[in-house]
Amino acid sequence: MPHSALAYIAGAYEHPLRNAPDTSVAQLHAEVAFGALADAGLSKDDVDGFFCGPDAPGTGPLSLADYMNLKLRHVDTTNTSGSSYLIHVAHAAQAIAAGKCNVALITLAGRPRQQGKSKGALKRADDPNQPDFQWESPFGIQILGVYGMVAQRHRNLYGTTAEQMAWVKVAASHHAQHNPHAMLRDVVTVEDVVNSPLVADPLHRLDCCVVTDGGGALIVTRPEIAKSLKRPLVKVIGCGEAPVGQNGGYMEITDTGAQRSGATAFAQAGVKPADIGYVSLYDSFTITAMLQIEDLGFCPKGEVGRFVMDGNLISGVGRLPFNTDGGGLCNNHPVNRGGMTKAIEAVRQIRGEAHPAVQVPDCRLALANAIGGQLGVRHASSTIILERE
Amino acid sequence: MTYQNPAPEPSPDSLPFWQAANRGEFLIKQCEECDQAHWYPRPCCPFCASAKTVWRQASGRGKIYSYSYLRRMAEPYVIAYVTLEEGPTMMTNIVDCDPEALSIGQPVTLVFKPSQDGEQAVPLFRPLEP
Ligand SMILES: [Zn+2]
Numbered sequence: 001m002p003h004s005a006l007a008y009i010a011g012a013y014e015h016p017l018r019n020a021p022d023t024s025v026a027q028l029h030a031e032v033a034f035g036a037l038a039d040a041g042l043s044k045d046d047v048d049g050f051f052c053g054p055d056a057p058g059t060g061p062l063s064l065a066d067y068m069n070l071k072l073r074h075v076d077t078t079n080t081s082g083s084s085y086l087i088h089v090a091h092a093a094q095a096i097a098a099g100k101c102n103v104a105l106i107t108l109a110g111r112p113r114q115q116g117k118s119k120g121a122l123k124r125a126d127d128p129n130q131p132d133f134q135w136e137s138p139f140g141i142q143i144l145g146v147y148g149m150v151a152q153r154h155r156n157l158y159g160t161t162a163e164q165m166a167w168v169k170v171a172a173s174h175h176a177q178h179n180p181h182a183m184l185r186d187v188v189t190v191e192d193v194v195n196s197p198l199v200a201d202p203l204h205r206l207d208c209c210v211v212t213d214g215g216g217a218l219i220v221t222r223p224e225i226a227k228s229l230k231r232p233l234v235k236v237i238g239c240g241e242a243p244v245g246q247n248g249g250y251m252e253i254t255d256t257g258a259q260r261s262g263a264t265a266f267a268q269a270g271v272k273p274a275d276i277g278y279v280s281l282y283d284s285f286t287i288t289a290m291l292q293i294e295d296l297g298f299c300p301k302g303e304v305g306r307f308v309m310d311g312n313l314i315s316g317v318g319r320l321p322f323n324t325d326g327g328g329l330c331n332n333h334p335v336n337r338g339g340m341t342k343a344i345e346a347v348r349q350i351r352g353e354a355h356p357a358v359q360v361p362d363c364r365l366a367l368a369n370a371i372g373g374q375l376g377v378r379h380a381s382s383t384i385i386l387e388r389e
Numbered sequence: 390m391t392y393q394n395p396a397p398e399p400s401p402d403s404l405p406f407w408q409a410a411n412r413g414e415f416l417i418k419q420c421e422e423c424d425q426a427h428w429y430p431r432p433c434c435p436f437c438a439s440a441k442t443v444w445r446q447a448s449g450r451g452k453i454y455s456y457s458y459l460r461r462m463a464e465p466y467v468i469a470y471v472t473l474e475e476g477p478t479m480m481t482n483i484v485d486c487d488p489e490a491l492s493i494g495q496p497v498t499l500v501f502k503p504s505q506d507g508e509q510a511v512p513l514f515r516p517l518e519p
Binding site: 129131132133136137139140142145148201246248250 | 392394395396397398399400402403425426427428429431434435436454455456457458459460461462466468469470476477478479480481482488492493494504511513
């Protein structure tokens with residue numbers, strides 16, 4: 001039964017570079033924007049809505065819109081860190097349905113490898129008005145430590161093991177070997193992961209994603225326009241977003257916003273986890289992807305350790321093919337914001353344009369999910385569900 | 390472990406907390422309307438939005454909620470969440486410990502340590518039993 005369309009993703013483009021010493025951040029945005037427009041078969045002058053995050057240099061959308069000389073009537077700079085770009089898809093669909101724009105451009109780009117931010121440490125806003133800053137910065141909060149705490153607690157509550165976590169990286173590496181643009185193309189084993197150095201117990205070095213330059217872009221448009229183009233139709237049928245905080249000090253850090261963003265998206269789409277043929281999951285760390293798997297309902301809470309074992313996430317092998325581009329763990333993680341590339345690979349899967357070695361046969365329904373911010377501290381989950389028409 | 394905590398920058402909301410810390414007192418905020426203690430301290434209760442929040446002396450006892458040993462840093466340290474006896478869970482460091490011998494649920498007790506600049510006592514925790 002066909003599901004009602006919120007909007008269509010008509011164009012998607014992932015920048016081929018992972019290291020961009022000779023391209024400005026503005027030019028990276030322009031290259032992904034024009035790449036996605038070319039993919040859709042649309043032109044720059046068709047764009048009347050622009051969505052970007054704080055990776056866009058300048059005040060909100062203004063500098064980049066001027067740089068690309070866009071003529072806009074709708075802008076949105078929602079920022080929930082790496083999950084922003086899936087929220088942008090949802091907000092673009094809402095804006096299109098409300099008649100606020102016809103062709104929405106979403107861009108992400110940057111070059112953290114050129115700007116000394118490639119160490120994995122989180123650069124925090126040094127703003128005394130940020131109310132939580134003084135309660136966290138004195139304790140050396142950084143991204144490895146907070147995800148380490150989440151993983152440690154999941155191990156404690158549910159018995160999840162280092163070997164089970166390693167299977168997530170193993171699956172990503174099996175996919176990345178087929179991606180000529182991937183940052184890391186070597187297939188790794190469970191032993192490779194658990195024997196890599198501990199960086200923030202219980203996380204090993206190979207539990208962590210890559211840091212890359214580059215970016216990506218999406219074009220979201222209304223049904224009439226999508227159907228006039230010569231590309232396979234990728235329908236957005238469900239969206240959800242869920243910011244999560246510390247609840248005044250009474251939180252459970254192994255529960256993610258994916259519980260709510262996923263439930264919202266599934267309800268809107270009228271489908272259930274068992275219907276999904278392919279998932280893109282923001283894999284900032286192995287544990288991040290695992291928590292999304294259980295919180296989206298692909299397995300019962302606490303059982304993801306067993307679920308991911310034995311190649312269950314490998315396309316053609318397991319029950320839940322994930323991140324067939326190699327994900328953030330092996331392929332690409334531009335600007336430390338993983339939502340964009342998650343949407344792009346989901347679009348490829350729905351179109352049947354993933355690498356043949358990893359393409360899910362007859363992929364009718366795909367889900368992309370991202371966790372932005374810091375799991376265990378403050379984050380936002382965003383979910384989109386896509387259907388082939 | 391020689392990691393030293395950077396000094397916080399107090400705000401009008403938190404100045405009494407940090408001043409009390411320099412006197413060796415560990416305060417938390419509790420709501421007089423709904424009786425709940427919360428973390429981090431705010432003038433308005435995050436549960437019932439009442440402005441009737443008051444500073445209370447806390448016991449300084451708690452249990453490790455979770456932790457991670459950042460062993461690849463220039464000065465390795467343990468970041469942790471500790472659930473206080475009064476209810477809420479706070480971010481902190483576990484110090485004066487064997488980082489490889491810690492466990493979730495382990496009882497810990499407050500210890501103030503000076504910030505890098507020596508100006509501010511910072512609330513950290515150490516295992517209750519060595
Ligand atoms: Zn209250």
